Amino acid sequence: MHFDQGELVAVLTTQPLDRTLDYKAPEGGCFLGAFVEVPLGPRKVLGVVWGAGRGDFDRSKIRSVIRVLDVAPMREEMRLFLQRAADYTLTPMPAMLRLATRAPGLGDPLSMRKIYRLGSGMPDRMTDARARVLEVLRDYGGLAFTLKELAEMAGVTSSVVKGLVKQGTVREEDSPRDLPYPHLDPDRPGKALTPDQTAAADTLRAALRSGTYGTTLLKGVTGSGKTEVYLEAVAEALRMGRQALVLLPEIALTAEFLTRVEERFGARPAEWHSGATMTERRRVWRMVGQGDAQMVVGARSALFLPFRDLGLIVVDEEHDTSYKQDDGVHYNARDMAVLRAAICGARVILASATPSLESWANAEAGKYDRLDLTSRFGAAVLPDMKTIDMRAEKMQPGTWISPSLRQAVQARIEKGEQSLLFINRRGYAPVTLCRACGEQIACDHCDARMVEHRFLKRLMCHQCGETKPMPEACPACGVEGKLAPVGPGIERLAEEAEATFPDTRIAMLSSDLFGSARALKAKIEEIAEGDADIVIGTQLVAKGHNFPNLTLVGVIDSDLGLHGSDLRAAERTFQLMRQVAGRAGRADKPGTALLQTFQPEHPVIRAILSGDEEGFWRAEAAGRQAAGVPPYGRMAGIVLSGPEVGPVFDVGNVLARNDAPLRQIGAQVFGPAPAPIARIRGRHRVRLLVKAPKGAPIQDAIARWIAPLRLKGDIRLTVDIDPQSFY
Numbered sequence: 248m249h250f251d252q253g254e255l256v257a258v259l260t261t262q263p264l265d266r267t268l269d270y271k272a273p274e275g276g277c278f279l280g281a282f283v284e285v286p287l288g289p290r291k292v293l294g295v296v297w298g299a300g301r302g303d304f305d306r307s308k309i310r311s312v313i314r315v316l317d318v319a320p321m322r323e324e325m326r327l328f329l330q331r332a333a334d335y336t337l338t339p340m341p342a343m344l345r346l347a348t349r350a351p352g353l354g355d356p357l358s359m360r361k362i363y364r365l366g367s368g369m370p371d372r373m374t375d376a377r378a379r380v381l382e383v384l385r386d387y388g389g390l391a392f393t394l395k396e397l398a399e400m401a402g403v404t405s406s407v408v409k410g411l412v413k414q415g416t417v418r419e420e421d422s423p424r425d426l427p428y429p430h431l432d433p434d435r436p437g438k439a440l441t442p443d444q445t446a447a448a449d450t451l452r453a454a455l456r457s458g459t460y461g462t463t464l465l466k467g468v469t470g471s472g473k474t475e476v477y478l479e480a481v482a483e484a485l486r487m488g489r490q491a492l493v494l495l496p497e498i499a500l501t502a503e504f505l506t507r508v509e510e511r512f513g514a515r516p517a518e519w520h521s522g523a524t525m526t527e528r529r530r531v532w533r534m535v536g537q538g539d540a541q542m543v544v545g546a547r548s549a550l551f552l553p554f555r556d557l558g559l560i561v562v563d564e565e566h567d568t569s570y571k572q573d574d575g576v577h578y579n580a581r582d583m584a585v586l587r588a589a590i591c592g593a594r595v596i597l598a599s600a601t602p603s604l605e606s607w608a609n610a611e612a613g614k615y616d617r618l619d620l621t622s623r624f625g626a627a628v629l630p631d632m633k634t635i636d637m638r639a640e641k642m643q644p645g646t647w648i649s650p651s652l653r654q655a656v657q658a659r660i661e662k663g664e665q666s667l668l669f670i671n672r673r674g675y676a677p678v679t680l681c682r683a684c685g686e687q688i689a690c691d692h693c694d695a696r697m698v699e700h701r702f703l704k705r706l707m708c709h710q711c712g713e714t715k716p717m718p719e720a721c722p723a724c725g726v727e728g729k730l731a732p733v734g735p736g737i738e739r740l741a742e743e744a745e746a747t748f749p750d751t752r753i754a755m756l757s758s759d760l761f762g763s764a765r766a767l768k769a770k771i772e773e774i775a776e777g778d779a780d781i782v783i784g785t786q787l788v789a790k791g792h793n794f795p796n797l798t799l800v801g802v803i804d805s806d807l808g809l810h811g812s813d814l815r816a817a818e819r820t821f822q823l824m825r826q827v828a829g830r831a832g833r834a835d836k837p838g839t840a841l842l843q844t845f846q847p848e849h850p851v852i853r854a855i856l857s858g859d860e861e862g863f864w865r866a867e868a869a870g871r872q873a874a875g876v877p878p879y880g881r882m883a884g885i886v887l888s889g890p891e892v893g894p895v896f897d898v899g900n901v902l903a904r905n906d907a908p909l910r911q912i913g914a915q916v917f918g919p920a921p922a923p924i925a926r927i928r929g930r931h932r933v934r935l936l937v938k939a940p941k942g943a944p945i946q947d948a949i950a951r952w953i954a955p956l957r958l959k960g961d962i963r964l965t966v967d968i969d970p971q972s973f974y
């Protein structure tokens with residue numbers, strides 16, 4: 248659909264307005280979906296032509312679109328996806344458009360850079376430096392280099408190259424900065440697959456060839472070859488000329504994974520993650536839109552890239568909680584992947600060793616297909632899992648490694664194998680207590696205790712990130728020298744390990760100990776190559792890293808996740824323990840997982856040990872069904888926040904009293920109550936929970952419920968449909 252110059256068009260902008268704005272189409276007209284720059288007050292803003300203008304405004308006052316950007320227009324499928332995602336998450340459209348345009352400089356003219364290649368002129372005199380430059384250019388045939396690359400490879404200064412340009416010996420050219428990605432070849436021979444894996448790959452390939460939407464849950468333990476299997480589905484999408492997107496939790500986006508893709512297809516895919524530079528992001532965004540990136544490997548927001556013909560979305564580690572975005576737009580990338588695929592006729596593969604209960608239930612109900620990979624790749628077997636009953640262990644005060652676990656680690660050290668000690672707590676100690684008055688040091692801005700980080704020599708609030716130096720005296724009673732750490736964090740466990748196992752190499756893996764994701768990934772690779780005897784890690788070690796020489800996993804506190812009020816506490820503990828245990832025993836060495844617990848008879852601990860996963864899911868599903876909670880009922884969290892607690896509660900009470908739109912659909916509202924974390928960054932938080940029967944139109948009812956509300960002052964309201972955690 249094309250609009251001629253002067254015709255009215257409705258433009259959706261990224262500005263927080265509740266409607267599209269009318270503009271006149273620019274000289275040369277514009278297509279529906281075109282990315283445009285429009286005037287808004289004194290500013291120029293980015294927008295998309297969303298349809299015909301409404302014409303309900305004085306035509307003489309309507310301004311013109313400034314220009315159409317030199318990028319592929321947004322496809323109808325993408326506009327529909329943003330609209331449905333907005334309806335589902337109750338997010339205003341401008342916020343959705345911001346998600347879909349998170350690449351800087353989209354409005355800039357195609358950026359160029361200088362490149363250098365061999366010219367024909369002869370230099371007036373030849374020096375050693377000049378000869379080296381010519382040698383590099385001749386060695387690489389007709390290839391072109393940037394100035395920096397060429398100078399570095401020849402070991403000369405850039406002025407040497409510039410001198411040769413003047414002589415015509417080296418040619419300087421302009422070249423677009425954003426180049427297409429190298430071609431991926433789906434027909435290179437892949438790894439040899441086992442019969443089990445071949446059968447699964449065949450099923451996925453056939454599903455792709457159908458060309459219609461469908462979702463498959465691909466379940467397989469660590470090492471069962473899930474990646475190899477879904478890469479065959481990617482290959483099929485590429486053969487069909489369609490694009491593939493593989494989503495990974497940010498931290499699992501490792502060089503190791505990209506290398507596997509490169510081995511399979513002969514080149515690296517496009518990458519989309521928080522560590523990518525602005526230039527890389529813009530290149531991915533543009534190339535995806537024009538079909539010059541066949542495959543993207545990315546974090547959750549890659550779902551909002553403007554694919555030209557998306558044929559497959561893989562959500563790896565689909566149970567991972569990091570797929571849920573909990574600030575700004577509250578969306579779950581797993582659910583949005585299914586939505587996007589349904590709109591564009593793509594296939595979805597949800598891969599996991601420990602699926603979310605939602606996906607398990609969808610497969611049970613026949614909404615998703617399910618494929619199980621049972622045998623581990625190669626000869627390795629699942630680790631032998633046992634509990635260590637902490638009630639029977641003789642523990643020194645202030646220590647957490649039991650004698651039984653110590654023995655097991657010692658045995659691994661003697662055999663030259665690695666052990667992992669797992670504790671899901673960052674920092675040195677979760678609580679700092681005054682032994683004089685009982686005060687626990689808390690954050691000044693949040694309803695949370697400060698966590699001591701000895702590595703940083705500070706106390707840190709894990710809610711708001713605020714830090715302060717460790718005080719000498721108790722802030723409450725002023726007594727000096729009585730502040731004491733209580734409970735273990737990863738740093739304190741490392742201290743204990745160093746004392747218990749002298750002369751061993753100990754590596755600590757926690758997200759906050761490294762300046763950047765890249766530094767962390769480098770460390771992980773060093774460990775995989777055998778650079779440590781004992782690895783001490785938090786949750787991030789559970790995510791897909793392969794440590795081939797690791798044969799023992801010791802879980803310091805298996806009970807940590809069992810006590811939350813969160814409805815997913817049991818599910819999360821089950822998944823986490825199974826994932827962590829799965830780190831032990833790869834390749835040809837059998838592994839052991841030891842779980843320290845004070846309640847070895849707890850049903851979740853027993854389910855983890857028995858390995859009866861289906862039994863665990865069935866019991867968990869029955870419990871949730873009885874309670875009418877997700878996935879057998881619907882929930883939404885409403886959080887109100889503001890600087891004063893009183894007015895925030897008042898708004899919550901107004902909402903609770905006027906719940907007619909909710910009652911009409913059979914939904915109930917609970918609260919207002921202080922949110923589990925009642926204050927974050929100085930803002931008081933009050934929560935209401937909406938619970939509705941499965942299938943009830945909860946978004947529509949909530950929209951009608953909150954519409955009459957007029958928020959005064961600095962009070963904010965956020966809606967979280969299908970909340971993952973209740974914070």
Ligand SMILES: [Zn+2]
Pocket residue numbers: 681682683684685686721722723724725726
């Ligand atoms: Zn005190």
Ligand SMILES: [Zn+2]
Pocket residue numbers: 690691692693695708709710711712713927928
């Ligand atoms: Zn705080």
